[in-house]
Amino acid sequence: MTTVEFLASLKSSGIKVWIEDEQLRYRAPKGVMTSNLKQELVERKIEIVTFLKQAKDVRGNKSLVTDVQSIFELESEKPNQIELWPSLAEFFVYDEFLYYVLTNDRRRNDSYKVAINQLVKDKVVVDIGTGKDAILARFCAEANARKVYAIEMSEKFYNSARDCINKLGLTDKITLILGDATKVNLPELADVCVSEIVGSIGGVEGAAVILNNARRFLKEDGVMIPTRSINKIAGVSLPDEFLQNPGFTEIPAYYTRKIFEQVGYPFDLRLCLRHFSKSSIISTSSTFEDLDFAGIVEPEYSHEGNLTILKYSRLDGFVVWLNLHTIEGEVIDVLEHEYCWLPVYFPVFSPGIEVSEGDKIEFTCSSSLCDNNLNPDYKIEGSLIKITGEKISFEYHSDHYKRVFKQKPFYEKVFSQYTADSKIKSSIITAIK
Numbered sequence: 001m002t003t004v005e006f007l008a009s010l011k012s013s014g015i016k017v018w019i020e021d022e023q024l025r026y027r028a029p030k031g032v033m034t035s036n037l038k039q040e041l042v043e044r045k046i047e048i049v050t051f052l053k054q055a056k057d058v059r060g061n062k063s064l065v066t067d068v069q070s071i072f073e074l075e076s077e078k079p080n081q082i083e084l085w086p087s088l089a090e091f092f093v094y095d096e097f098l099y100y101v102l103t104n105d106r107r108r109n110d111s112y113k114v115a116i117n118q119l120v121k122d123k124v125v126v127d128i129g130t131g132k133d134a135i136l137a138r139f140c141a142e143a144n145a146r147k148v149y150a151i152e153m154s155e156k157f158y159n160s161a162r163d164c165i166n167k168l169g170l171t172d173k174i175t176l177i178l179g180d181a182t183k184v185n186l187p188e189l190a191d192v193c194v195s196e197i198v199g200s201i202g203g204v205e206g207a208a209v210i211l212n213n214a215r216r217f218l219k220e221d222g223v224m225i226p227t228r229s230i231n232k233i234a235g236v237s238l239p240d241e242f243l244q245n246p247g248f249t250e251i252p253a254y255y256t257r258k259i260f261e262q263v264g265y266p267f268d269l270r271l272c273l274r275h276f277s278k279s280s281i282i283s284t285s286s287t288f289e290d291l292d293f294a295g296i297v298e299p300e301y302s303h304e305g306n307l308t309i310l311k312y313s314r315l316d317g318f319v320v321w322l323n324l325h326t327i328e329g330e331v332i333d334v335l336e337h338e339y340c341w342l343p344v345y346f347p348v349f350s351p352g353i354e355v356s357e358g359d360k361i362e363f364t365c366s367s368s369l370c371d372n373n374l375n376p377d378y379k380i381e382g383s384l385i386k387i388t389g390e391k392i393s394f395e396y397h398s399d400h401y402k403r404v405f406k407q408k409p410f411y412e413k414v415f416s417q418y419t420a421d422s423k424i425k426s427s428i429i430t431a432i433k
Contacts, residue, residue: 006040007048013028014029015033016028017041019052024041024045024048081241081275082238084247084252085274086248086256086270087270087271087344088199088259089200089204089341090205090270090375091259092154092262094157098255102133102196107332108339109135111331112136112194112196113139114326114327115225115330116143117143119192119223120140120143120144120145120191120192122146124148124188124189124192125137125140125145125190126151126190126214126217128151128181128194128195128197128211129152129197130176132156132161132164134150134164134165136195137161137165138165138170140192141170147188148175149174149187152176152178153180155178158178162176182210186217190222191222192218192224193211193218193222193225195207197210198291198341200270200322200344201231201320201378202229202291203229203289203291203299203367204375206374207291208299209374211293212299225327226325226326227293228291228292228293228325229291230287230289230324231288231323232288233286233318234283234319235281235317235355236281236315238280238345239280243316243410245413248414267402267405268399268406268407268408270344270398271344271347272342273319273342276319281319282310282313282355284308286306287305288305288365289301289365289367300366300367300368303364303365304363304364305364305365306363307360308358309358313355314352314353314354314355315349315354315355316347316348317345319344319346320345321334322334346380347408347410348396350408350410353392359384359387360385361382362382362383362385363381363382364381365379365380366379367379375401376400377397378397378398379395379396379398380394380395380396381394381395
C-alpha cells in the first residue's frame with residue numbers, strides 16, 4: 001500500500017493525521033485506532049512526515065490532514081509572491097507527490113486526450129516512460145487502442161504501474177515492459193508513440209535523443225504524441241520583493257536537496273518560476289527552442305533571434321516557457337494556465353539594466369549535449385542595443401549539472417545560506433533557506 005493509499009484508508013476510518021511542531025499527530029474515533037494500525041503508523045512515520053511536508057505548500061495549509069484532494073488541489077487562489085523551483089524533469093527525483101501532481105494535471109491530461117482520441121483507436125501504441133500511474137497508457141486503452149506497450153525504467157514505478165493496471169483490469173490491453181526505452185525491444189511495430197518526457201524547456205529531459213531512438217518502434221507512417229515542443233523567450237522585469245530575497249520555500253527546497261544528493265554536489269541548477277505573471281514580460285517574444293517530433297530532431301543546434309523592449313523598465317533577464325503541441329491545433333501554453341510545467345528564468349542581467357521602449361536584443365541561443373550525451377546544456381549570448389546607440393554584450397549558460405556554484409549574483413542570493421562541508425548530505429541541510 002502506497003503512502004497516499006494508507007492516508008486515504010485512515011481518512012475513510014475517520015482518522016486525521018497532521019504535523020505539529022515537527023511531530024506526527026493523529027486523532028481517531030474511539031476504538032478505531034487498533035494496536036496493529038498504530039504500529040503501522042509508527043513504522044510509516046518517516047515516509048508520512050516526508051510526504052506531508054512535501055505537500056504542505058501546495059495550498060499553504062498549516063495543519064495537514066488526510067484529505068488528499070485538499071492537499072493537492074492546484075486550482076486554489078494563487079498568491080502574489082513568485083515561488084522559485086528547481087527544474088525537476090531532468091533529474092530522477094520523482095516520487096508519489098510529484099506523480100500525483102502529474103496524474104491530476106487536468107488541463108495537461110485533457111490536451112493529451114484530444115490527440116490520443118484522434119490517433120490511437122484500433123492502433124498499436126508504445127508509451128515511453130509510463131510512470132507509476134501509467135496514465136497515458138490508460139488514456140490510450142480508454143480510447144480503444146488495440147494494444148499498448150508501456151515502458152518504465154524504474155522497477156519501483158514499474159511495480160506500481162503493474163498494480164494499477166491489474167486493479168483496473170487492463171492487463172489484456174496494456175503490456176508493461178521494464179527497462180530503458182533506448183535499449184528494450186517490442187514484439188511488434190507500433191502505429192503511435194506517446195510520451196511525456198518534455199521538461200519546462202522541452203529538451204531538458206533528453207527528449208530529442210530518446211524520441212529519435214524511439215522511432216525504431218514505429219511503422220514507417222507512425223506518429224508521435226506530442227508532435228512538437230516549442231519554447232518561447234522574452235525579456236522580463238520581476239517584482240522587487242522577489243529579487244531582494246529569492247529563495248526556496250519548503251517543497252522546492254526539499255527537491256533541490258534531492259537533486260544535489262543525486263548529483264553529488266551543489267550547483268547552479270536551472271530555475272523555474274511558479275505564479276509567474278505575464279505582466280512581468282517587457283519585450284516581444286521569439287523562439288528559444290523548437291523540437292519537431294514529426295521527424296528526426298537535432299539535439300544540438302544554434303539559431304539567432306531578436307526581441308524589442310516594449311516599455312521603459314528594468315531588464316532582469318529572460319523567461320523561457322513551453323508551448324507543447326500534443327497534436328496540430330491543440331497547444332499547452334504554460335503562461336496561459338498553471339500546469340505541471342513551469343516557465344524557466346535566466347537571471348542574465350542581475351541586478352538589472354535600465355531599458356527603454358525600442359531597445360533591441362539580438363541573440364544566439366544554442367544547445368549542446370552534456371557529458372552524459374542525453375541532457376542538453378543551453379547558452380544564450382548576444383547584445384542589448386539601446387536606442388542611444390549603446391551596446392551591452394551578454395553571455396549566459398544554463399547547464400544540466402555542471403559543477404559551478406554561486407557564480408552569478410542571483411545564485412549567490414538564492415544560496416546565501418549555504419555552508420561548505422566535505423560531506424554533501426550534511427552540507428545540503430544548510431544550503432537552502
